[in-house]
Amino acid sequence: MFPKLKIHQTLLAPPLFWLLIFFIIPMAIVIGYSFGLGGVSSGASSGFTLQFYKQALSGMYLGIFLKSFGYAVGATVLTMAVAYPIAYYMAFASDRTKMIIMFLIILPFWTNFLIRMYSIMTILGDNGLVNNVLMQIGIIHEPLKLINNSFGMYVGFVYWNLPFMILPIFSSLDRMDVSMLEASLDLGANHRQTFMKITLPYSIPGAVAGIIFTFIPTLGNFIIPEFLGGTGNTMIGNVITSQYLQARNWPFGSALSTVLMFIVMIFISLYIRYFDPTKSKNMVNF
């Protein structure tokens, strides 16, 4: 037992070191700042204080937290609605079709993120592709407002999150044995009943993973509101960025970050509690 354990420890050392340097220490620093420690001046005070947390949970900022939460929920629901049918189609398609769709899903990752944002702006903008086409064929006479509002933001979120939702759902559906569906039909269930009783439960672990992968990054996202959300749609990520970069109020920015991190941690704990991905019972054999 003993020598084996030693080998494990040796192998674990580099990643642990990495985590320490680039994850744990920065996090500790952020948490330290948020309590007014570390000598970063905010103008107001120095030394241990809870004032930044009071501020972070005060009316205005609490409102932004709630709004961000609402956006994240909405984006997750919309992404799910778009992703599930695609994942389902993919799982039951021929191997060739699977490959093609997989390729299309991965393709955007090869393009710079900024370029992708600008291309969405070009497509949905006032003089963009969509408005031009609709005006040409005379369906509308004035350009529709498709960006710089919450619609544009949702489009951005769905676009951004789609692969992270499709892939886990696909991988859980793809593992499903088709003969199970045949068995269900054979025993008298119609297609809808088979979907509800067999397919849907089978895809839940994948769907939950997809929800986590979508919800959490959306909650803290600041790029998409910046590009597509316009002036009225500020999310907590934007506030944190501006506290760090413009207001130079690092302690307050850190307090907001810590609260956000805490919220995310609650969700991840719930996920691990109910859908522990390391337990084969849920993921592999489910």
Place this chain on the structure above:
Amino acid sequence: MLELKNLSKSYGSVKAVKQVDLTIGKGEFFCLLGPSGCGKTTILRMIAGFEKVSGGKILLGGRDITNDSPNKRDVNTVFQNYALFPNFSVLDNINYGLKLKKLPKSELDARTEEVIRLVGLGGFEKRMPANLSGGQQQRVALARALINQPQLLLLDEPLSALDKKISEQTRNELSELQKKVGITFVFVTHNQTEALALADRIAVMKDGLIEHCDKPKEIYERPLTHFVADFIGSMNFFECTVTHSDEQISRLEIPGMGQITLSYNQIQQVGAKVLFCIRPERIKLSLLESSEFENCLGGIIRQKHYLGEITKFIVELSDNKMISVVCQNYLLQLSNEFYDIGEKVNVIWSKTSGELIHVS
């Protein structure tokens, strides 16, 4: 009960099933037997409704079900891999079909209990399929299908995933179970022993066609084609020419070996080329040469395999023709006969042994 009329199935250019005609009676235990890839599963899947037919018709109890979807057919299937629902308990797997029918709870419980008792799964109701042995999973698959009391139960190699002992035990139980419930079974297997032991009738398939369909005894003793004779058990073949034939006997000339006699009630055309086939266990070895034997050919023992119950000899006749002969060991011991490799022997058999196959 079940009629397949001119049934065929092609996958692109592959003809998996070619114009099969078959009638299966009510309460029959019917076996589809054939080598891998001959189309057994394809036929079963067409009957169940998972595969669209390319041609022909399927009638169940006189009704045309060719284009019905699987959930509309009064047919249930025991899948080769069992296809249990992994996130349902044994109980929920078993009453899946009944729950869909929205039966009153009392009836649902009664029927579930009955079928659980029938397949001997009492005490396992709460288990998940992953925590069952192969044999137990097989019972769940069987119970799940039987509980619907279908007109027809299809079983695709249900015993092939079990080890030999369990498979034999389950085979016997299956046979009893079928008699008890009286449901028509169509059982697919590539294992001839299974088919012979279980079936009321067997259809032997080759390349998408049924070569011979009859009772196990007939298939074994009077195979219609060379393929069937060869596939079921082992068989010695002799190409020969008819030299005499009347209502009682036929005399055949085996080129380079001599004449043999066979009681055969069909008159053969003199001069016709036929295939004489005889099972190894129908042949005896003898050191004596006597014209009293009805059929006798000389040879030399080339191989000897002791197999416990029996000994199998490979005997070389003239013209380098090798045949196999099987002797019961206790008979050899009783009569103090011990043959060894290299020994000159006579192979003898009675004229009532063996069968003729017409070669076209």
